[in-house]
Amino acid sequence: MAKVDRITGENIERFRGKVDFYLWKGQIPVARSWPKKPSPPYTALQAEAMAAFSITCSLMRRLLPGILLAWQIGSEGKREQWTDSFKGLGMKYWKLNRGISPVAIDYAIIDYGLTFKVKWTVLQVYLDGVTPEEITEVVSDIITKADLEKTEIPIYFTLLDDTGTRLIAPYIGMEI
Amino acid sequence: MITCVKKAFIDIPATKYYKYHGLIKPCNIQPDPVCFLTYDTGEPWGPPIERTFSAYYDVGWNYSDFNYTDAHDHVSGGIYGPYIGQSKEDFGGGLFLYQFYRMGVVWDTVILPWDCRILSAIIQLTITDKWSGVLFDVVVRNGMPNFPHITDHIYDYYYDNYWGDFGRNTITSPGSFEIQLTEMGCLLINKDGYTKFALISSHDIDRVTPILNDTIAINGLSSFIKLKVVYQEVI
Numbered sequence: 070m071a072k073v074d075r076i077t078g079e080n081i082e083r084f085r086g087k088v089d090f091y092l093w094k095g096q097i098p099v100a101r102s103w104p105k106k107p108s109p110p111y112t113a114l115q116a117e118a119m120a121a122f123s124i125t126c127s128l129m130r131r132l133l134p135g136i137l138l139a140w141q142i143g144s145e146g147k148r149e150q151w152t153d154s155f156k157g158l159g160m161k162y163w164k165l166n167r168g169i170s171p172v173a174i175d176y177a178i179i180d181y182g183l184t185f186k187v188k189w190t191v192l193q194v195y196l197d198g199v200t201p202e203e204i205t206e207v208v209s210d211i212i213t214k215a216d217l218e219k220t221e222i223p224i225y226f227t228l229l230d231d232t233g234t235r236l237i238a239p240y241i242g243m244e245i
Numbered sequence: 246m247i248t249c250v251k252k253a254f255i256d257i258p259a260t261k262y263y264k265y266h267g268l269i270k271p272c273n274i275q276p277d278p279v280c281f282l283t284y285d286t287g288e289p290w291g292p293p294i295e296r297t298f299s300a301y302y303d304v305g306w307n308y309s310d311f312n313y314t315d316a317h318d319h320v321s322g323g324i325y326g327p328y329i330g331q332s333k334e335d336f337g338g339g340l341f342l343y344q345f346y347r348m349g350v351v352w353d354t355v356i357l358p359w360d361c362r363i364l365s366a367i368i369q370l371t372i373t374d375k376w377s378g379v380l381f382d383v384v385v386r387n388g389m390p391n392f393p394h395i396t397d398h399i400y401d402y403y404y405d406n407y408w409g410d411f412g413r414n415t416i417t418s419p420g421s422f423e424i425q426l427t428e429m430g431c432l433l434i435n436k437d438g439y440t441k442f443a444l445i446s447s448h449d450i451d452r453v454t455p456i457l458n459d460t461i462a463i464n465g466l467s468s469f470i471k472l473k474v475v476y477q478e479v480i
């Protein structure tokens with residue numbers, strides 16, 4: 070993309086199919102090469118990325134109401150919608166691990182009074198399309214409320230894999 | 246997995262600046278602060294626990310007839326010892342007597358925690374006799390909740406009381422003999438009461454006509470009929 074002095078009808082017609090003129094953000098006249106839609110055959114990696122994206126998008130429908138609400142609350146006031154975050158996390162995970170990220174489809178707080186645990190329901194779908202999906206429940210170690218009361222609010226929790234990569238789970242606000 | 250606690254105004258977007266064609270432009274992004282507390286998060290199941298149950302009750306049922314199908318499908322049978330298989334006895338003149346031996350086993354598994362997860366289960370038996378060289382599988386079939394009964398009951402013999410294949414193993418020479426239950430078989434283990442199965446010859450199920458005495462005898466002492474269960478409790 071390059072900035073141009075001005076856009077004229079003559080230039081638009083003259084370079085149609087080769088150069089695309091438009092106003093970037095409705096203000097700055099720019100030119101770019103004529104957009105081309107990638108067409109098959111894709112590379113194996115492109116095909117895998119497309120499959121990963123498609124599967125990740127389909128997993129949004131599997132969220133249960135509690136966690137869906139957490140996603141929606143988390144995106145209020147932001148430019149990025151929760152669906153963008155969801156897909157973004159999925160593709161980041163794929164880039165690192167070449168697999169579909171586990172998705173937290175539900176969560177619950179198990180309250181013991183002075184302590185609590187977070188229980189996640191995690192859906193794991195596989196890219197090969199053959200391995201059956203798995204739904205497992207995972208529970209955090211005991212979290213002591215006193216440890217969090219000393220902390221300035223707000224505080225949030227989310228789910229990471231063992232290497233510290235964020236899985237597809239929202240930031241959930243914590244009320245102590 | 247890790248449950249990560251973050252301290253930040255995550256609900257207020259942070260701003261990232263970038264330069265584009267000489268213009269500095271802002272862009273809203275979600276802040277991603279580091280975790281200040283992390284908690285290991287795993288499956289809420291404790292370590293595997295192994296428990297072996299001796300039989301609460303075991304029984305054999307037997308029926309014989311000169312017509313194979315009539316004997317096979319008869320609705321009742323006599324109470325017999327713990328034998329599994331079928332036999333054919335030549336009475337001369339083209340007359341053959343067909344006998345069927347089926348077995349029921351019951352364990353009291355109520356002691357298992359109601360919310361435990363069963364990982365595997367094995368039925369352990371001891372074969373005391375094996376008469377012919379014919380090999381067949383001993384198949385675990387289900388008739389719960391009604392069949393078999395936990396006392397002698399002649400109608401427990403009936404073939405149609407039982408269904409499925411929840412584990413099988415080919416018979417061996419006399420000695421210890423094990424049948425690994427399938428995943429579905431493990432689900433049938435009753436955490437609220439008695440676990441009951443029928444043990445039937447695969448040739449009986451497939452209606453393969455016996456050659457000779459294609460039967461095995463099982464040690465019927467309760468301590469020799471075991472169900473070994475490996476399970477996990479909820480933490």
